Structures are given as structure tokens and as C-alpha cells.
Amino acid sequence: MSGMTGAPTGQTRKQRILDQIIQQLSRDLELLLSAARTAHEASIHEDNVPENKYDTMGLEASYVAQGQANRGQEIRQAVQEYRFLTLHPFDDDSPIRLTALVTLRAGDDGTAKNVFIGPREGGLKVMDQGEEVMVITPASPLGRSLIGRQQGDCIETGSGAGIREYEIVQVG
Incomplete structure (x- = not known):
């Protein structure tokens, strides 16, 4: 936890985490675009020219390529959004927000x-000095429970047998 002696705190740690989010998304984008190119090439390759109306290999490859291209555009937009994200300072009394x-x-x-x-890409995980940090969005169940709360508050998330209770130990 960042509250331990010698552990980085504040804006420096958040900037490092933000940089790692951008790097991870950029790597994901490169891989996805490479896969999209491969799928596109497969969709137009001569071996995938349909021999009859039931031969859909080329069509299926084009659907895959389009889906990967769409996801690539989403990641590209997320990278831009994170690059221009302003990191807000927080103290013990600050309500939790983006x-x-x-x-x-x-x-x-x-x-x-x-x-x-973060604004996007909830579920993305990065490591900061041996500690996992997961990105959540304000729209996620946990995010909705945290927005507006403060250090020391307790929250519940989930439903039925899956309800979990958390104490907000630190906000930075």
C-alpha cells in the first residue's frame, strides 16, 4: 500500500501509473492492429475466395478484421484521453472522483x-513497484460506489451472496 514508509505517494506515483496505463494501451493497440492486418490479408487472400455460396471463410475473416479495427479505434481514443488527462490532487477530505x-x-x-x-478501459491492470493497480471507471459498480466518498468511509458493492464490503484506506 502506498501509505507504507518509503513507498511513493501523491502525484508522482499517479503519474507513474498513468504512464504505465498509456504504455500498456499502446502495446495492446500495436498487437491489435497487427492482428487486424493479418485478418484483413486473410479475408482477401486467393485461398479464401468462395468456391460456392456456403464457403464463408473470407467473409468471416473480414468480420474479424473489422471487429479488430473497431477495437483498435477505441484503444486509440483511450490512449489520447489518458495522454491529456489531468491528475487531480487529493487530501484526506477530498471526495473521490476521476x-x-x-x-x-x-x-x-x-x-x-x-x-x-480512469475515464476508460476499466479492468486494465498495471504494476507499480510490485503492487497491482486496477483501472476502474466511474460507471462500474465499484466506481459508482466510490465516487463522492472519502478516506475512512466504508462501501458495499455487488449483490446477493457476492456483496463485498471495503474500507477506503487511502485516497491519493
Whole structure:
């Protein structure tokens, strides 16, 4: 957790996490665009010219290529959004909002979890000095539970048997 002695805190840590998010998304984009090119080439390759109306190999490859191109555009937009993201400072009394780095402690087993509230790409995980940080968005269930809360608050997320309780240990 970032509150430990010698651990990085504040804007420096968040900038490092932001840089890692951008790097990871950029790598994902490169891989996806390469896969899209391969799928496009497969869709137009002479071996995939339909021999009859039931031969859909080329059509299927073109659908895959289009889906990958669409996802590539989404990642490209996310990279731009993160590049221009302003990291907001937080103190003990600041309500949680976009760009907060939040450390949560699970009520059932005491495990710690670090989340960065970003505009897109919820679920993306990056490592910061041996600690996993997961990106969540304000629209996610956990994000909705955190927005507007403060350090020291407790939240619940999930439903039924899947309800989890967390204490907000730190907001940076």
C-alpha cells in the first residue's frame, strides 16, 4: 500500500501509473492492429475466395478484421484521453472522483486493493513497484460506489451472496 514508509505517494506515483496505463494501451493497440492486418490479408487472400455460396471463410475473416479495427479505434481514443488527462490532487477530505488512486481494504479478509479511477478501459491492470493497480471507471459498480466518498468511509458493492464490503484506506 502506498501509505507504507518509503513507498511513493501523491502525484508522482499517479503519474507513474498513468504512464504505465498509456504504455500498456499502446502495446495492446500495436498487437491489435497487427492482428487486424493479418485478418484483413486473410479475408482477401486467393485461398479464401468462395468456391460456392456456403464457403464463408473470407467473409468471416473480414468480420474479424473489422471487429479488430473497431477495437483498435477505441484503444486509440483511450490512449489520447489518458495522454491529456489531468491528475487531480487529493487530501484526506477530498471526495473521490476521476484520477483518484484509492486503496481499499476488504472487510472479510483484510486484503488490500489499489484502484485508479480512469475515464476508460476499466479492468486494465498495471504494476507499480510490485503492487497491482486496477483501472476502474466511474460507471462500474465499484466506481459508482466510490465516487463522492472519502478516506475512512466504508462501501458495499455487488449483490446477493457476492456483496463485498471495503474500507477506503487511502485516497491519493
